[in-house]
Amino acid sequence: MAVQDAIPAPQAVEDTAGTVRRKRILRHAGIFLTLILMWEFGSRIGWLDPLFYPRPSNIMRSFWLIYFQNGNVWYHLYATMSLVFLGWIGGSILGIGLGSLVGFNSVLRRFLKPYVIVLEATPRIAVAPLLIAALGFGASSKIAIIVLVCFFAPFINTLSGVMNVDEDRLELFRSMRASKMQVLRKLVLPDAVPIIMAGERLALTAALSGALVAEFIQRDEGIGSLILVYTRNLNMASAFACIFTLTILGFLIFKGMEKIDFYVAFWKYEGGRERVSAKRRAAMEGPDHA
C-alpha cells in the first residue's frame, strides 16, 4: 500500500466531519418524523384521545388557519409582544437603576437587605391579581405585572456586577488617580456588562411568562388569551398551534439575545474578539499613520 493511501488527504477528513453532522441531523429528523407519524396513526385508529393528543395533521391545519386563512394570530402576537417589550424595558431600567444605586451605597444595601430577601422568596407573579384589581383591566395592569415580574433578575445581577469588581483592578485605577466617574465609566460599567446581559436574558423570559399570566386572568387579547379560549372550546389543535408559536418565539428570543450578547460582551467570544480587534486596528491606524 502506498504511503499516500495511508494518510488521508485533508479534504477527505473535512468531508467526513460534514457528512457526520448531516447524518446526525437526518437521524434526528427521522426519529422526529417517526414519532409524529406514530402519533398521527395512533390518533386515527382511536388509540390516542384527541383531547390529550391532538392529531398532528390537525395541528398543522390549525397553523394554516391561524396564520394564513384567518390570520388572527398575528394581531394577538403583536398585542402580547408589544407589552412584553414595554414591560421588559421598564423592568430593566428599574432593575438596573436600583441595582446600581444599591450597589454603590452600603448603607442602603444594609437596610434594604431584609426586604430584598423577602421579595426574592415571594413569587412576584402572585401579585398579578392584586395589580389587575387595583389598576383595572387593560394594558396598564398588564405592563405593571410584567415590570414587576422581570425587574428582579436585572436588579440582582446589576447589584452583583457593581459590587464584585476585581479588587486589583480597583487598586490599579486608584494608583492612576482616577476619579470616581472614571472608575465607573471605564471599569465598573464594562466589567458588569456580561452579568447584566445575563440578567436581561432572564428578564425577557420572565416578561413573556408574566404577559401570559396577565392574559390568562384578563382574557382579553394576546397569545395567552388565545390559548385559553381555544382550550376552553376544546380546540386542542389550535391551542397547540399557539403553544408551538411560542416555542418558535422563545427560540427566536433565545437566538436574538445570544446575538446581542455577542456584540455587547464581545470580549467573551473568540469571534467577537477578532472582529473588534480588526475594527480597533483600522480605527487607530486609519486616519493617523505613524
Added chain:
Amino acid sequence: MPDPTIAQSSTHDIVVSGQGVGKTFADGSVIALQDAHFNIKRGSFVSLVGPSGCGKSTLLRLISGLIPPTSGEIAVHGTPVTGPRADISMMFQKATLLDWRTAIENVLLPTEINGTPTKADKNRAFDLLKLVGLEDFAFSFPAQLSGGMQQRVALARLLQTGADILLLDEPFGALDEFTREHLNMELMRIVQEVGATAFFVTHNIAEAIFLADQVVVMTSRPGRMAKIVDVDLERPRPLSIQTSVEFNKLVEDVRETLGEM
C-alpha cells in the same frame, strides 16, 4: 538601627527618601513595617528582598501613596507623598489588564485617565509595545495573550506615563524562569535607557542582587530594613555575572543578614 544610605555625597540627587517610616494594621496589632530609613539617588535600581511578612510590599505601597504610613514620612522629589501621584508609576504581580480593551488600549489607560490621548501618546504606546516585543499584538485582547505577554503589556503601561519613579512588586513572579530572565534583562535595559529610578520587590536573593545597585534586605516579625547592600558590579550586567566571586559574596552577605534575624 539600619544605616541611612547616601550613595553619593550630593544630596540634591536624592529622589526618594523616608524617615522613620512605619505601618501597622488592625489597630496596631500587626506591625507590617517598622522604622524604615532610606535615601535613594536618582537613577538607582533598588531591590527589596526578604521573606514573607518582612514588609517589602508594604514599603512599596507606602512609597506609591496607595496606603498612608502610620508613622514617619516619605518624600519623592522633595515633596511628601500623600497619595498616588503622577511622577510615580506602579506595576503589580498580576498584570490586571482590562479584558474588554486591546493591548494598546490597556497601555493607553493611564494617559486616558489624565486627559484625552494625543497622537503622540498613541505613538508612544505603540513604541512601548515594540520595546517589549509586542508590536504584532497591539490590537489583541488579554484573553488572546499568554501570562508573560500580559505582563509585558503591563510593563509597557507602567512606562507610558513617563514617570521617573517605577515601583514593581514581584512583577514576573508568576512567570516561568526563561520568560522571567528575559524580562528582567529587558527591564534593566529600559530603566537604564529612560534614566528612571526603580524599586523592585522580590523574594529571590540572586534576582535581587543581579538587577540592583542597592539591595535593601528586610527581615520579618516585625518587618524592618535590616541592611542596605551596595552592588558595585558592572553595568550592563551580563547573565554570566551570577557565577562570579563578587556576586556570590554578595549573596552570602544577604543570606547572612536574613539568617541572623
Added chain:
Amino acid sequence: MHNKNSPATFWVFEFIFRVLPHLVLFAVLIWLWELAVATGFITSIIIPRPSKIGGAIVELYITKGTIYRHFFITLTEAVVGFLIGATIAISLAVSSSLSETFKRYVIPYAIVLNVTPGIALTPVIIAWFGYGMGSKIALAAIISFFPIFVNTLTGLVQVDEDREELFQSLGATNYQVFRKFRVPAALPLMFAGLKIGLTTALIGAVVAEFAQATDGVGVLMSRFSFQLNMAASLATLMSMTTIGLILFYTMEFLDDRIVFWRRENRRAAASRARARAWKNQL
C-alpha cells in the same frame, strides 16, 4: 467597650446592633404608610392601610384561621410537583451523562421544552388534569424540570481532567468513577438547579391556581383581589412569602449539609465527625 463576659450580654448587644435598626426602620415605614393613607395622600383602594392589613392578618391567621388549609395545599402542590420534576430531571440527566447516544436524542427535546414558556401550557394542563391539585402539581413539575435537568447534566458532564487522571491511575471502574468522582463533583451545580427548580415549582403551582382552583393561597389571593379586599389579599401574600422562605431555607439547609465542603464551618464539623467515626472503627 462592651462587657462581653456572659453569652447573654453578647446576644443582647448583637440584637441591638444588628436587628434593632431594621425593626425601627420597618416600624417607621409602616407608620408613614398608615399616615399617608389616613390623610388621603394615597387612595386606599389601591393601597390599603397597614392597620386594615393587620386586621386581615389577625382574622385570617388567628381568629378564623382560614389560611392554614390553603397554605398547606399550595405548599404541597409546589413540593410534590418539584419532587416529580426533580426525579425525572435527575434521572434523565444521569442517563444522558452515562450514554452519549441517549444524551444526543434527549437534548433537542429538552431544548424545545426550555425555550417554550412553561406557563403557556397552563390551560392545556388544566384541561388534561382537571381542576384539583393534580393540575397544579403537573404544571409545577413541568416548569421545574428544565433548570434541574440542565444544571445536573452540566455538573455531571463537566470534567476535571486532573481528577479524572487520578482516578484512572488508581484503576477505578467506570461505576466507581461515576459514584465517587462525578456525582460529588456535580452536587454544587445540581443543588443550584434544585434551588431554581423549587422556586419555579411554586410559581407553577400559583399560576395554575389562578387559572382554575378552589383551594390554595393563589386562589385566595385572587378571590380577595377581585372582591377588592386588598387588605386580605396582602395578608395572604404574606403566606406566599412564608412558603417561599420555607422552601428557600430548606434548600439552603440541604445544600449546606450535603455539599458540605464549600462552607468552612461545615467542613470543620464534617472533619470532626469523620475523625470520630475513624476512631470508633479502630
